[in-house]
Amino acid sequence: MRLPGRPSVTSSPLHGEIVAAFGRHFLVKTADDSTLICVLRGKKRGGACGDRVEIYQTGPEQGVIERILPRSALLYRSDLSREKLIAANATQVIIVVAPVPSFSEELINRCLVAAESQRLSVLIVLNKTDLVDPSRVALNGLSLYRELDYTLLHISARNDVKPLLPYLEDHLSVLVGQSGMGKSTIINALVPDAERATADISATLDAGRHTTTHARLYHLDRNARIIDSPGIQQFGLQHLSIEDIAWGFREFRPYIGKCKFNNCRHSGEPGCALVDAMRENKVSVRRIDLYHKLITSLSTNRIPSFSSRTKIQ
Ligand SMILES: Nc1nc2c(ncn2[C@@H]2O[C@H](COP(=O)(O)OP(=O)(O)OP(=O)(O)O)[C@@H](O)[C@H]2O)c(=O)[nH]1
Ligand SMILES: [Mg+2]
Numbered sequence: 001m002r003l004p005g006r007p008s009v010t011s012s013p014l015h016g017e018i019v020a021a022f023g024r025h026f027l028v029k030t031a032d033d034s035t036l037i038c039v040l041r042g043k044k045r046g047g048a049c050g051d052r053v054e055i056y057q058t059g060p061e062q063g064v065i066e067r068i069l070p071r072s073a074l075l076y077r078s079d080l081s082r083e084k085l086i087a088a089n090a091t092q093v094i095i096v097v098a099p100v101p102s103f104s105e106e107l108i109n110r111c112l113v114a115a116e117s118q119r120l121s122v123l124i125v126l127n128k129t130d131l132v133d134p135s136r137v138a139l140n141g142l143s144l145y146r147e148l149d150y151t152l153l154h155i156s157a158r159n160d161v162k163p164l165l166p167y168l169e170d171h172l173s174v175l176v177g178q179s180g181m182g183k184s185t186i187i188n189a190l191v192p193d194a195e196r197a198t199a200d201i202s203a204t205l206d207a208g209r210h211t212t213t214h215a216r217l218y219h220l221d222r223n224a225r226i227i228d229s230p231g232i233q234q235f236g237l238q239h240l241s242i243e244d245i246a247w248g249f250r251e252f253r254p255y256i257g258k259c260k261f262n263n264c265r266h267s268g269e270p271g272c273a274l275v276d277a278m279r280e281n282k283v284s285v286r287r288i289d290l291y292h293k294l295i296t297s298l299s300t301n302r303i304p305s306f307s308s309r310t311k312i313q
């Protein structure tokens with residue numbers, strides 16, 4: 001871990017990157033490739049995988065995070081009173097879905113809005129295509145996202161992860177999605193010594209937890225890094241405003257600000273540009289309905305839970 005030649009206690013700060021976040025403890029990889037277990041000094045707000053930090057080394061393999069450097073982006077969700085950081089400085093969100101267990105379209109849309117609000121690139125991956133013909137059910141639902149200009153990629157992480165490789169170059173990607181979609185299986189295929197635990201969905205959810213319990217960052221090569229994150233059951237967007245949410249629906253943007261009323265919620269008000277666009281089939285009813293669901297849950301503070309357990313096919 002520690003390289004010879006550097007004292008195990010430093011008086012000047014070292015620069016590093018958080019590669020794993022376990023609640024109050026973080027693994028930080030320093031520029032010289034040491035890995036230190038660190039805590040955050042004082043009562044600072046939490047760090048996240050991908051954060052660039054300044055640390056002081058306090059022991060052979062220990063350190064204290066003195067400062068989290070400014071972030072280019074922060075992907076997080078806010079469930080009622082809690083905020084849950086997913087990844088810092090990511091440039092791309094990879095939403096992983098699979099035909100089995102079936103996935104929630106609302107959760108995909110919540111991930112999309114969170115990614116759009118941070119101006120992140122998005123890739124949607126339909127995994128486990130070895131199990132079903134991808135032209136069947138799962139794809140019918142997902143083709144809408146291709147029409148919205150999101151890239152949709154089909155893979156079987158179990159058989160061949162190579163089609164994913166070109167999309168990872170020059171990105172810090174973060175894999176997000178429900179439990180059991182195959183995020184850690186993708187990591188294991190990309191990083192042979194990652195040894196991420198993976199498990200059958202019924203086994204993990206019956207035990208009351210997800211297989212992956214903490215986020216972890218991997219370097220694939222000099223230009224590609226990727227974060228595996230724990231499966232999500234809820235994706236609260238309480239930190240976003242109604243306007244942010246509308247903006248997160250990328251095809252709504254040409255119509256935003258064109259309604260008769262400034263505070264139009266696009267739910268039946270006269271002169272609503274978005275409803276007009278829907279009538280002209282320029283915006284899909286499905287997405288308008290999801291938008292309304294999202295803004296309703298903002299005002300009622302009720303965030304639905306998307307457990308894969310009840311949906312196993
Ligand atoms: N048939 C098939 N099974 C797969 C594929 N990818 C993953 N699986 C299986 O799906 C199950 C769940 O995979 P994981 O990689 O643990 O899923 P995860 O998304 O990391 O789940 P959490 O860590 O709970 O969020 C495991 O039994 C995997 O072997 C695939 O391409 N084809
Ligand atoms: Mg996992």
Ligand SMILES: [Zn+2]
Pocket residue numbers: 259264265266267269271272273274275
């Ligand atoms: Zn409107």
